[in-house]
Amino acid sequence: MWHFISEQISEQLGQDFICDDIRQLHEQFYTRAFRITDGQRRFFVKVTEVSELLRLETEAAGLNKLRQSELLKIPKVICVGKTSQSGFLVLEYLHMQEGSPEQWQQFGQQLARLHQSDHQQMYGWQEDNYIGATPQPNGWKKKWCQFFSEQRIGYMLQLLNEKALLKSDVDKVVDRVRQLLAGHTPPASPLHGDLWQGNTGFWKGQPVLYDPAFYFGDRETDIAMTEFFGRFPEAFYQGYEQVWPLSEDYQYRKPVYQLYHNLNHALLFGGQYIHSAQNQLNNMD
Missing domain, CATH: 3.90.1200.10 (Aminoglycoside phosphotransferase (APH), C-terminal lobe)
Incomplete structure (x- = not known):
């Protein structure tokens, strides 16, 4: 799965990305969240059962719609897709902090x-x-x-x-x-x-x-x-x-x-x- 996701990211970036560090962040409802990196670039990845792919596709659509306003920082959707057993959504990784x-x-x-x-x-x-x-x-x-x-x-x-x-x-x-x-x-x-x-x-x-x-x-x-x-x-x-x-x-x-x-x-x-x-x-x- 991760090899296929890396290929999809590479295709979207127009340059090679091979994840060599995969860390699960949390699990909630139907999805597991991961941070992946190749040592230079990091991405946030949601993974679900392939039968639940629609959840990730509609999330991606909502994020893309909110991004159109350019008023708030919205994580960029890199790609959304599926393997034989899993659906996935890849977003840019943002290291969040508390606000003043x-x-x-x-x-x-x-x-x-x-x-x-x-x-x-x-x-x-x-x-x-x-x-x-x-x-x-x-x-x-x-x-x-x-x-x-x-x-x-x-x-x-x-x-x-x-x-x-x-x-x-x-x-x-x-x-x-x-x-x-x-x-x-x-x-x-x-x-x-x-x-x-x-x-x-x-x-x-x-x-x-x-x-x-x-x-x-x-x-x-x-x-x-x-x-x-x-x-x-x-x-x-x-x-x-x-x-x-x-x-x-x-x-x-x-x-x-x-x-x-x-x-x-x-x-x-x-x-x-x-x-x-x-x-x-x-x-x-």
Whole structure:
């Protein structure tokens, strides 16, 4: 496998690359992550079962779309492909560091500019993808309240009901979310989609984004995710507000946007997330 991946990297680089050091970094869900090097150049490689290749292909598509804005540092996709038994995604390797308050402020400013950079007429994207290990449908919709209630909350509740992890009346919850968001017509902004600190970092002083769950939607959903596990450093929000201030009504929408991630974590990890999601659903009645 590694010989074939080295050949693919060489083809993309236009020069020979033969990895002589392969180190596994971590394993999560369906993928294993490695750092490989030939002593001079380093690459970050994700490997999965060949049946799960689509996960890596949609991740590559999201990274490439985010890179188009040139506003934040996004790992460059070197190649994505498969061997007889494995799928793989090769990215440039970035040695990440913690950010200073000034760098977090810059991060907020650049994220706001990303959200302003490429508005669409409808909500969604050209292809479905994944948020973590969970499929994420992105069929285009004209109304945000319809898109989010059906393709985010409704779809996640359906998956949870199928596994008997939560008790909910899907149609009733979807209708309630639709009502909560009715009349809200935000610009369809390019979104990271899974914006928690584990998918961010700093490289040579530049803010970095990776592991996207990309689609076009309400920018407030990205901000709500930054607050799901506890807020990003305050400098981040100060920077964001300097470029594109949030509406006061964001605080009313934030819980329903965070419900999506709560439901996803209930599906992936169970335990306390199931109780938290159930309580949140009960409070919507």
